[in-house]
Every structure is written in structure tokens, then in C-alpha cells.
Amino acid sequence: MSDASDLPVDEPVGTPGHAVRTLADVNEDALLAEILPVFATGPAALLGPGDDTAVLATTGGSVIATTDTMVRDRDWRDAWSSGRDVGAKVVAQNLADIAAMGGRPTGVLVTVVADPATTVEWVLEVTRGIAAACQESHVAVLGGDLSSAPPGTLMVSITALGSLDGRPPVLRRGARPGDVVAVCGTLGLAAAGWRLLESGREDEDTQAVALQRCPCPPLAQGPLAATAGATSMLDLSDGLLRDATRVARASGVRLALDGSALAPDIRRITPVLGPDLARECVLAGGEEHALLATFPCGIRLPAGWRALGVVEQGDGVTIDGVAEKPRGWDHFSP
Ligand SMILES: [Mg+2]
Numbered sequence: 001m002s003d004a005s006d007l008p009v010d011e012p013v014g015t016p017g018h019a020v021r022t023l024a025d026v027n028e029d030a031l032l033a034e035i036l037p038v039f040a041t042g043p044a045a046l047l048g049p050g051d052d053t054a055v056l057a058t059t060g061g062s063v064i065a066t067t068d069t070m071v072r073d074r075d076w077r078d079a080w081s082s083g084r085d086v087g088a089k090v091v092a093q094n095l096a097d098i099a100a101m102g103g104r105p106t107g108v109l110v111t112v113v114a115d116p117a118t119t120v121e122w123v124l125e126v127t128r129g130i131a132a133a134c135q136e137s138h139v140a141v142l143g144g145d146l147s148s149a150p151p152g153t154l155m156v157s158i159t160a161l162g163s164l165d166g167r168p169p170v171l172r173r174g175a176r177p178g179d180v181v182a183v184c185g186t187l188g189l190a191a192a193g194w195r196l197l198e199s200g201r202e203d204e205d206t207q208a209v210a211l212q213r214c215p216c217p218p219l220a221q222g223p224l225a226a227t228a229g230a231t232s233m234l235d236l237s238d239g240l241l242r243d244a245t246r247v248a249r250a251s252g253v254r255l256a257l258d259g260s261a262l263a264p265d266i267r268r269i270t271p272v273l274g275p276d277l278a279r280e281c282v283l284a285g286g287e288e289h290a291l292l293a294t295f296p297c298g299i300r301l302p303a304g305w306r307a308l309g310v311v312e313q314g315d316g317v318t319i320d321g322v323a324e325k326p327r328g329w330d331h332f333s334p
Contacts, residue, residue: 023123024116028146034124038131042140044106044163054142056107060166066097069111069157080197083122085213087129090158095137096217096235096289098162102170102226105137105219110144111157118154126156129214137219167226170293174231175251179294179311184221184304186211187240187265191285192273205272217289221304225293228302233293239284239328243292244317246326251294254314261308262319283319284328 023031041048047055056063070076070090081089091108098105110130112123134141139160149155175181189205193212196202202209217235225233232251236243244255262282269278294311295301317324 021120022116023114023118023120023148026120031120031123031146034120035127038124038127039141040131040135041142042107042134042138045140045142048140049143054107054109054140056140056142056161059163062164064098064101064103064162064164064169065159066094067157067159068093068097069155072152072154081213082129083125084129084132086156087126087131088133088214089129090156091130091133091139091160092215092217092289093237093287094158094160095133095139095219096215096237096291098160099217099219099222100170100233100235100291101162101164102167102222102230102233103162103164104223105139105160105162107140107142107161108134109142109159109161111147111155111159112144113147113149113153113155113157115149115151115153117151130158164226165223167223170222170226170230170233172232172234172247172250173252175247175253175255175294175311176231176296177253177311177313178297179231180297180301180307181244181255181257181292181294181309181311182301182305182307183236183290183292184218184225184302184306185216185236185288185290186268187236187262187288187290188269188278188281188283188285190215190287190289191239191281192269192278194285194287195273195277195281201272205269208269208272212287215287215289218291218304221291221302224302225291225295225305228295229299230293230295233291236286236288236290236292238286238330240292241283241317241324242326242328242330244326247292247294248316251311252315254312255294255309255317256312256321257309257317257319258307259320261306283324286328
């Protein structure tokens, strides 16, 4: 086995005269010696990678925790997304969950499970994507795990930890009749980007395609919404209707959305996909990671939030009074 220091790490993969290194060509310690220096440990990490666990400082007496995984050919395609995109996306998905509780992310743990035929360069690209996304949010990379997998398998998983800074968590079950339903972020663009990539039309809406490759959740808005009094909140990972239905069910209420509030989002996508598909993207498109919350009636919504409707007695989700099925992304059924 080669030592990592002997290898041409600065050469592009596939450069003539340089063999492409795969994970089978390096041992785990040599791979870690390339990965770990890419990560910043951040202010909350009292002890970073290297021992059996990291040590993370806490404030407020509680830690919030979540995990999210991406699997090749289920959650990304190599033809569409670079390793860097995948790394940044799996961080964004996790940090959006922390924000949706009203929390501030403090640290992440990273697991990569890979076929030994995976190139070292791909793993380093994922590392760089994770490192950049974490650095942007001042989040420590605390450590993780590397494991080998059967041919073809490639998976990147993150466990994110966060702090509520002494506030109570904002749950899905707190919406009350009379509350205002509001969103922060875009709707349907990531799904539109998926459809454009799928049909080879990625040049037609670069913003939508970029958001499909890597979402841009409004992370700072989670704690701001909590401070402003949000009664319930989640991030839109599986589609507006499916996620809004989760809030409705958990809270025992109806979310009555206003079609005119969604019209600008639909109009935004209509030029590239037509009105019907644009509506479907806005209502059922996953992976957007905008924040959906309810706020008590009469409070001023925080800057960046816009009203989508009201909370009523009843159940389910309606648009202009018409009941909508909770369609959207589901991992195990179409
Ligand atoms: Mg979520």
C-alpha cells in the first residue's frame, strides 16, 4: 500500500501519466490523513477527531441531534452532482433540520460507506464540500466513520448536533387555530431543477439546477423564528403538501393555504416547465429545505418570511378551501 505522502494529490484525476487512486489503493489511516486536515473544528469543539470521541461544548443544558443520509443513485447521480455538491447537500439537509427546531448547529459527525473502487479524489471532493458548508455555518466537524461496501455502493451520512441556546424547541405539534402559516425560502425550485436535469435542460434555469445540486436553507432564520414566537416549524424536505400535512396532523389542526400566496412561486417556474408541472413542483417538490412555520396571529412576521395561509380547526391541508392530498417525496413508496 502506498503512503499518502507519496501520491500525486494535487494532480487532477485521470491526468495522463497519473493513475487514478481508488480507496483500495490507500489504507484507512492514510485516507484519514488526507481528509482530517480539510475540516475545521470550530469554536464548540473542545476536542476534535483523533480520540474515540470528540468533546463538544454545550450551552443551555441540552443538545439537539439529527441524522440524514445520501445514497448514490437514490439521492444523487454522479452525472449530475460532483462529490463537492453531495458533501454540501448532506450538510445542508442536516443543518436545515437543526434550524427547523429553532436551533443553531454546533457540530457534525460524518460517515462515508464506499465501494473500494471509489476514487480517493471523489472522497476528498465530498470532504471539501462538507468542510466548506460547515465552515460557512461555523460548525465543527467532530469526526465520523469510514466503512467499505459491496460493489457500486456509495453513501454519505451526517449526524448533526445543535444548541437551542436556552430556548424551548419549536415542535411540529404547536400550531393553533388562528395562527399564521408562513414560509422562509423558495418553493419548488429544487424539484424544478431535478426535472430540468432529468430532461437534459439544465441550462434553462441555472438557479433551480444549482438548488437541486445543493439546497440553500435559511439556517439563521430558524432561531430567529423561534425567538419571534413560532408555534410550530419544520423544513420542507419532502414537499409543501406532505410536510404541511405533518404539521397539521401533529398539531390536530388544518393548514388552510391561500392559492394567491403560492402563485408567484408557480409563476417563477412556469416559463421552463409550464403551469401544471410548475404547480406540482411548488406543492409537492422535495429537497427545497425552506422553513415552514406557524406564528401567533397579530405578530409581525420576521423579515424574510411571508404568509401562506392560516391555521384553522379541522385537519389536513387545503388550498383556497379545497382539500389537498399529502403528496410529495416518500423513500419507500412512489
Ligand atoms: Mg426535516
